[in-house]
Every structure is written in C-alpha cells, then in structure tokens.
Amino acid sequence: MRPAQATIDLSALLHNYRLAKTLSRGGALAVVKADAYGHGAVRCARALAAEADGFAVACIEEALELRQAGIQLPILLLEGVFHPDELALCVEQDFWLVVHAWWQLELLEQAALSRPLNCWLKLDSGMHRVGFFPHEYAAAWQRLRACANVADIVMMTHLARADEPERVSTLEQLRQFDSATKGLEGLRSLSNSAATLDWPEMASDWTRPGIMLYGSNPLAASHELGRHLQPVMTLESRVIAVRELPAGEAVGYGARFVTPGPARIGVVAMGYADGYPRHAMDGTPVLVDGQPAALAGRVSMDMLTVDLTRLPQAGVGSKVELWGRHLPVEQVARHADTIAYTLLTGVRRVAWHYHG
Template sequence: MRPLVAHIDLDALRHNYQLACRCAPQSRSVAVIKADAYGHGAVACAHALESLVPAFAVACIEEAIALRQGGINKPIVLLEGIFSADELPLVDRYGLWTAVHSAWQVEALTAFSPSQPIPVWLKVDSGMHRLGFDVHEAQTIWQRLVDAPQVTALHLMSHFATADASDGGYFNQQIQRVQALAKALDAPLCLANSPATLAWPAAHGDWNRPGIMLYGSDPLEVANDTTRQLRPVMSLRSEIIALRELDEGEPVGYAGRWRAKRRSRIAVVAAGYGDGYDRHAMDGTPVLVNGQRCAIAGKVSMDMLTIDVTDLKAADIGSEVVLWGAASTGEVLPVDEVAGYCDTISYTLLTGVLPRVPRRYQESLV
C-alpha cells in the first residue's frame, strides 16, 4: 500500500487537553473538534476525550450529528448556531447547545417549541466584527432570551481577534467591552480560545474553548513555557520511493525551480498536494528522513515531492520521511515550522490532509 499515513497519537491529544485545563483550573474547557477535529478525525478524537471533557464544540449541525451517530453523548455546542430554522428540531432531537449571533436566530428560537429548553450561548461582537450582536444591543437580546421558556443555561460568549499576538492592546479593548457587559448582565462567560487559554488568564471564564492547541500546534506569535509542553498529535509520515543522482546544474521538478549547486542525490517521496501537502512549500522546507533534517528541492507535485538527501548517505528506498510531527526515532518537526515555509498556518495544513490519506490511531507514537 502507498506509504503515506497520518498517525494520530491519542495520548498526545489527551495530554494537550489536560494542559488546557491546567492553564485555567477554575474554568471548564470545551474541546473544539470542528472541521473533523482539525483533520484528525472527529469521532475517534471525541471518543479519546469523552471521559475527560464536559462538552464538545463544532461549527455546524452536520458535525454534531456525526458525533451523535458515532456514539458521543456529551453536550455539543454549535459555535455558529443554526443556519436555518429547520434545524431546530434536530437541535432538540440530539440535545445540542447552540450559539445565537443574529436576530433571525432569536426569532426562530423563540417561535419554536422544543421538548425541553435549549442551552444557549449568546454571541457578542466585542471587536472581531464577524459574528455576534453589537455590545450596545446585547443587553436587550439577553433579557429576551432570559424570559424565553425555550432557553436555558444562558451564557455570554465572544471571540478574540488578536489573542495570539504579543501586543495586548486590541485584546484588552475587546475583553474590557465584554467583561463590562457580563458584569451588567451578571452573565457567565465563554471567551478564551487556544491562545487566550495559553497566554491571557484574564480571559479565562466559566468556559474556555481550546481548539488548535489540542492538536499540538502553538497558536502564539512567541512560544512560552506552556506552549512548549504541547505534543504533536498528527505525524504525517511517508517513505522514499526512488533515488537519483544529478550533476551540478540539473533541475528538479516542474519548471525546474530547484537546480543542483553540486552533484546531488535526490529522493522522491510518496506525498503531494493531492494528499493535502501544501503546493506552496518553498525549496528548503524541512522534512525528517530517518529522524534527520533534510529539505524539499523543487515544486511539490500532486502525488510526489522531492528532497535533497545529498548529505544523508543512509537514505535509501523505504527510509521514513516525516513531513510534520514525530518520527519513529523520537525527533519532532513542528507543523508550525512547516507552515511558515508554506506561507500559511498550521490550521490549513492539518485540516487540509485529504481523505485518501489513512488515519491510524494509537495510544502513543514510539
């Protein structure tokens, strides 16, 4: 079989969740597993976490139903709420919690007759300017939902635009707005995403929403002692499938972007953009071959990529190649580092691994 596999370390996933809890021991931490658990497989990851977490969070009702049908019974929050009033019977049937960020959602909810009241998280726009009610209108909406028999366990939530940044100026503006509103309403809060969980204790509320950190990616501009404890969950591994010797000046790959500056040894690896590996990877993007650093040489193709192994004499057909994550020898190539060479972020790499790449779940990667 083709050797490219995404190995998923469920022990590392649990470790990272427990780290989030240690960062904010007075908060409850909902595990965010939207986008198929950031490409890791939502049902498998949810089962690995279910004994630890008080609730899960997803983006939409399709993701929530997949978890329910996969045997997950813990509460599930719809972070974007419903997209149509027709979804409310499903929210009721599957016992979901829902965010409310728009007036039409309030109208739909208060016109609905659920079998039991629905837990609601009212989303306020404190400065992200994406979803949520304006801070100045939120008090009226809050009171309407408090009075609605369809609603229970009402919480206030917001989302930070710059919690990952070292400069806390705009972050502080956002948190001051929403905390002032929460104080006026005497409302329980859910504010902290991964970077706020890791670096901004002032944002820790009744609930936090760790997401990308659960999968071992550091979301901060500058790493701190806590983020250095994160463990990679996905290790994308393949093998060398061909080797060739090139003379100085010879090109490699489409358009001949990379040319040998000396007599070079080039390895072909079974992985490409057809698997979700980013085509924008630059020459020099690191990989691990038998646990040692080598670099991409030439443009990534649909099914293959090429690397320079001139200085790694032991590289051979079948040698392990780690595109990000942990090698079988223990060395780690952070997905965040690879993302920088692709002019992107770890989120896009992890969620972009396509279905033809098998996921193999194990309790630890040794």
Template sequence: MARPTYARIFPEHIAHNARRVRELAPDSRIMACVKSDAYGHDIGISSAALADHVDGFAVASMNEALSVRSLHADKPVLMLEGPQTFDEIAEAAHKKLTLCINEWHQLEWLERSAPGELSCWMKIDTGMHRLGFSPESVPQALARLTPHIKTSDLVLCTHFSSADLPGDNGVSEQLRCFDESTAQTSFAHSTANSAAIIRTATSHRDWVRPGYMLYGGSPLADATPASVNLKPAMEFSAEVISLRELAQGERVGYSGRWEARRPSKIATIAAGYGDGYPRHAPDGTPVLIEGQCLPLAGRVSMDMITVDVTDNPAVKIGSRAILWGAQPGVDEIARHSSTIGYELLAGMPKRVPRIV
C-alpha cells in the same frame, strides 16, 4: 497494497494537551473544539481521547454535531455557528444539542420554533466583527432569547481577534467591552480560546474553548509547542519511492525550479498537495528522513515531493519521510509556506488515512 502515505494520530498526546488545559484553567469547564474533523485528526479518534478530560465538544455544523452526538450521548455538543436553517432548531432540540445564537435571524427562527428546553449560548461581538450581537444590543437580544430556552444552560461568549500576539494584543479591551455589556446579567461566561488560555488568565471565566492547542500546535505567535508543554498529536509521513543521481546543473520538478549546484541525489516522496502538503512550500523546507532534516528540492506536485538527500547516505527506497510531526513541526512547515498550521491540519484530505 496501500499507498505508503498516512497520518499517525497519538491519542495520548491529545489527552496530555487536554490535561494541560486543565492545569492552566483549573476553575473553568472545557469546551473542546473538534470542528473540521478535529482539526484533521479524525473526530472519532480525537473525541474518544478527549472524553475523560473535557466537559463538552464544540463543532461548526449540524453534520459535525450529529457525528459527535452519535459517539457521545451525554456531553454537551455546541454548534458554534448556530443554526443555518430554521429546521436545524428542531433537530438540535431533538438531539439535545447546544446552539450558539449569533444573529438576529437565528433569534427570529428560535422565536418561531419555540423549542422550550433548548440549551443555548449567545455571542457578543466585542471586536472580531464576524458574528455576534453588538454590545449595546445585548439587553434586547437576551430579552427575546431567554423565554425560549433553558436559561440555566445559557452562556454568554465572545471571540478574541489577536490573543496569539504578544504585548498589547487587544484582549484587555475586548474583555472590558464584554464585561460592560454583561454587567447586568448573571449568566455564565466564555471568552478564552487556545491562545488566551495560555496567555491571559483573566479571560478563563466559566468555560474555556481550546482548539489548536489540543492537537499540539502552538497558538502563540512567539512560542513553540514544547515551550508551553504541548505535544504534537499528528505525524504525517510517506515513503521514499525513488532515488536518482543528478549531475551539476540538472533541474528537478515542474518549471525546473531547483537546480543541482553539485552532483546530487534526489529522493521522491509519495506525498504532495493532494495529500495536504502545502503546494507553496519553497526549496529548503525541511523533511526528516533517516534522522536528518533534509531540504525540499523543487515544486510540490499533486502526489509527490522531491528532496535533496545528498548529505545522508542512509536514505534508501522505503525510508520513511516525516513531513511534519515532532520534528519538523507543522508550525515550522507552515512558516516556510507563508501560512498557519491550522490550515495544514484542517486541510488534510480524507485520502490520507488516519491511523493510531
């Protein structure tokens, strides 16, 4: 019998969120980020939901790219980190994948491989300082890159460091740097991530690259998903597998972190950090059971959490506990746990079944 712990994926919500991207950036093509197993939402389920609404798929690695290519033969599949070995260039050409060239050694591999009709993007480092060519080196990099690729497909791109923040978040300065470094070129541009798609229309350009927003999380530090018309695409839930009465003063869980301040009822839920629930979630983190948000009580274990259900007599063995979904949202759980929703979604392990 299956453990009563799973993540329900809502393809219709993923499709809704993709349509929302199209509303916000109607003149741009959409490169949908499905890396890290579609932010934990299952790359097969998610790419199928997106296929009719986006123009291409972006991934981090060759394995992810081959997985998407096996499912979608005709759409562009972009490897954001580019080739990680020399041999991946030939594999990309054979599978008609698109490589983002970010570093001089990747460019050297490309020159040695001479694949000819390979599609490429090229990243410019405008301030993120992870990957990309410096603005002053763009002419030299393009001079070496263009003889070896299909130039009609070339896209120049950059990545914003703080587009999620309100106010003067550095996006305008990064755009200025990008525009200056590409002023003498006629290639397509891509600069907008999820946050910039919502907040900065001047960044939309030829291609936008939504990721987190496709799965219904808010990419903005000062907005909820509902406030920007996004629908959460995952409901992570498990069942109550034990109920017990505690006297005042009794403690729960490892190190006895939670102490009953009154006679209390504690529910044990069949999910823990081994299932992707954040180990550092503090007491009081909300869990929705039988229509009511109830507080986490005690340390998160590998396979279980405990919740104070004293104030909801409807809770019973087999009651379903929503760990995140529409309510509480993954961003809310992340804030309680001093992390971000991206980490919770992308970090959910394979042992949690994804169901539709």
C-alpha cells in the same frame, strides 16, 4: 500500498486536553469542528469522552455525527442553527447552540419546543464576523431571558489577536465584553487556545481549546506553556526513488530548483493531493530517517523531492516525516506561507493509523 500515512496519537490528544483543563478556571469544551482539525472527530471525541466537559463543533451535521457514534456529552454548535427545523433536533439531541444574529433569536422566539435550550449569546467585541454589537447585546440578552425556549445563557465572544505579543487589541475586546455584559447574569466564555495558554488572568468560566488540543502551539515557539503541547498528528511517507544529478540540473515542475553541485535527490510519495502544500518553498524542512533534510523543487500532485546530498545512507525506503512528533507543523507552515490549521485540516488520501 502507497506509504503515505498519518498517525494520530490519542494519548497526546488527552495530554493536551488535560493541560487546557488545568489552565481553565471552569469547564473546557474540546473543539472538534472540521473533523477535529483533520484528526478524525469521532475517534478524538471517544478518546476524550471520559474526561472532557463537552465538545464544540461548527454545525449540526458535525454534532449529529458525534451523537450517532455514541458521544453523550454536551455539544455546542458554534455557528448555531441555519434553519428552524434544526431547533427540534437540538432539543432531541440535547445540543447547545450559539445565538449570534437577530434572525436566530427570532427563530427561538417563534418555535414550539418541548423543552428549553441552553444558548450561548455571542458578542461581536471587535472581530467583526458574527455576533451582536455591544450597543445591542443587552437587548438581545433580555429577549433571550424572556423566551420560554431558552434555559441557561452563556455570554461569549471570540478573540481575534490573542496569539500576538501585542496585547492592546485583546485588552480592548475584553473592555468591550465587560462593558456590554455589565449587570447581566450568566457564565462567560472568552478563551480560545491562545488565551488559555497566555491569558491566565482572563475570567472565562468556559474555555474553548481548539488547535492546542492537537499539539500545535498558537503562540511563539519560545512560549513556556506552549512547549508542553504534544503533536497529535505525524504525517509520514517514504523515499521511492533517488536521482543522482550533476550541477546545473533542474528538478520538478517549473525548474524552480537547480542543483548547485552534484546532488542526490530523493522522490517521496507525498504531494498536494495528500494535503502537503504545493506552495512550500525550497528549503522547507523534512526529516529523513530522523535526520534534517529539505524540500528541493516544486511539490507535485503525488510526489515531492528532497535533497539527500548530505545523507549518503538515505535511499529508497527511507522514512520521511513531513511534520509531527519530531518536526513541528508550525515550521512547515511558515515555509509555505500558511498556518498549521490549514495543513492539519487539509490532509487526505493517506492511510490513517490511531494509537494510544
């Protein structure tokens, strides 16, 4: 079988959730949207189910997958519902839902439900994707409170720049949140992964750790707490061919890389059809048999090439770590002008192995 594979360390996932929970003042919803950031939502939720306070997903399809797999903990729909018929499913399956627009609030007011739902009322405090503006938030809260289909209300917002050292914009979002929710009863949810790690003073009754659960540090590599995270996914393959080339030879599509001297080029069974970024630049780090090496040439659909010139013992069959336990995915992302989220959620066509 083709040697490209992703290994998922569920014990690392549990370690990261425990760290998030330790840093949370109250409950911590494990965010497993987008198939648990590409790690497998069902397997990850089952691994966390004994300790998690609940889960968060993007939409009802993702939530139903977890229920069908036997997950009974609370599940929050971060985008809420898209159609009136989904409200009855939310009651049947005991889903919590975010309300971020007037039309969603009106669906709740007009529905005939057998029991009320727990709702999370979203404030647009500055990110400007979804949510009620500060000047209308209290009115939305009052209408939810008056609605017979609504049980508890959690007040929430999402932070746009909590992962940046410059803190002014986050402080402004907090000011907007405090002002908009003043005098309103209910728990609060503000902290994403970056805020959980770097804003211990933030009063968030519910945190929503996402990328940190999977071992990716959303902050600077030097951040103390971020260094305690353990990578969950290791993406690996093997060298399947070696080319001995003289100086001046072009490698791969577009002749982007030209050998500066006599070179050994290893061909690895991994390409952009597997989720490795096509736009990764020459010099992107890889590990070959645990030793540092680098990408040499443009990534193609099924293969990529690495420079083995300084690794004379490496050859056909050598193990190649593309990112994971020993090579942080953030490093690869920087060389591909992207973010760890994109790489992790994009892995496909590889063999999947779970342990821990």
